[in-house]
Each structure stands twice: as structure tokens, then as C-alpha cells.
Amino acid sequence: MKGTIPDDVDADADAVPRKGKVVTTKPPPILPDELIEEILLRIPARSLVRLRNSVCSSWRTLISSSQFAKDHLRRSMAVDPALTxxxxxxxxxxxxxxxxxxxxxxxxxxxxxxxxxxxxxxxYEGSFRLIIGSCNGLMCLHDEEGQAMLWNPCTGFTSQPLEIGCLLSICGFGYDHVNDKYKLFAVVKKKSGESVSRMFTFGPNSTWRTIQDFPHKLGDRNYRGSMVDLVGLFQGFR
Incomplete structure (x- = not known):
């Protein structure tokens, strides 16, 4: 009967075809998602940025996720301890x-x-030349007009400038691993001459939050740097 498969066709689709035999082919193997992610984690960050718009949507979503960024950073630091x-x-x-x-x-x-x-x-076309601090590959920059922003030297990403409204006297930049947020701590002078401590959380719709009045008089010098005891500081000021 036309269209029927002969009885002597081998069941093994991978067998070498012989005359009179009908051979079916198996679909190409599909890599598990876990293996795909493990492969992508081994690609340098700059290469991932270049390829992000040239891959399928599922890969692009994975590469753009915050969890992938954390895993990539963690693996990079494990492979190259000098990064720490x-x-x-x-x-x-x-x-x-x-x-x-x-x-x-x-x-x-x-x-x-x-x-x-x-x-x-x-x-970057701007005056962000003062470095507040760096954490997990991100740099927090400040200008003389009272603005701050984040910059990723590897990917070229820059955040929207944050309007501070005044020059920072004492400031620091760090990562709050409890809330998974990057934060900027600053002591600023009010018009009255008093000083207040403020915390800014980078992200959508973020604003400054006043923590408390700074109990000491500030001098004319500015102090910038990275946070040291992030856990104790950020957990106390959540």
C-alpha cells in the first residue's frame, strides 16, 4: 500500500541507511536550561553585552536579569581572586x-x-568626574552641580542623574545585600547651616530619605569613599 513503511525497516533511526530502507531522523538535541546558563556565565561580560541584541528572546531575558548579573560576578571573582x-x-x-x-x-x-x-x-558627556565609591563593578560618580549617577565601566551603562541639590560633604556608596539594593549615604548641609544624614536607594522612583541630624559640625573639606560595614549600616537605616 502506498505510503506504508516496509516491515523490514530498522527501528534504530540512527542506523546506516541501506537500499530499500526508509530512515527517519531524530530532532536535534535540546540543551537543558541549566547547561545553557552555565555556558553563558563563562562568557566575558563585554562579549555578553555585544551579543545581547543578537540572541533569542529567552537568552536575552536571562542575560539581562539581575540574578544572572550576580551569578556572573560571583563566578568571575571565584575564577580571578585578584578581583577581590x-x-x-x-x-x-x-x-x-x-x-x-x-x-x-x-x-x-x-x-x-x-x-x-x-x-x-x-x-560620558557631562561633568561627573568625582568618584564617590565603587561596588560590584559599578561606580558612583558625582559632579559639581549637585548630581550623582551610577556607571558600569564594562557595559557602558549609566543611570539617570540623581538630583542632590547640594554638594556632598561626607558620602559613601555600597550594596545592601539584605534588600538587594545599591545605596548612597551622604551628610549634607542645609540652608540653615545644620547637617543631616540622608540615604538614597538607586532604582525606580527612588528618593532621598533623611535619617537623622548629623551631630557634628562639618568642616570645609569633603570626604568620599566606599562603605566599610555595609551590613551594620544599612540594616540600621532601612
Missing amino acids: HPRIACYGQTYLYPTIGVFSVRSVMGNPPREPTKVVPYD
């Missing part, structure tokens, strides 16, 4: 274009100091 070493970043124009130079603490303490271990072009 203390470093110093500074803005400079010693090249033909503005840059952010990264120095190891050991190189800065050397005599004479060494060149930066890494130089990242900084082509």
Missing part, C-alpha cells in the same frame, strides 16, 4: 581622552608608584 583585592580608582586626562584609572593598593604604595593596572575610557 582592594583597588583605587581615579579620574584623569593624561591620555587623549578622559579615563578612569584603576590602581592596586600595593602599586600606589610603591616607590615610585606604578602605572594603573587598568585604564577605562570615560566618554
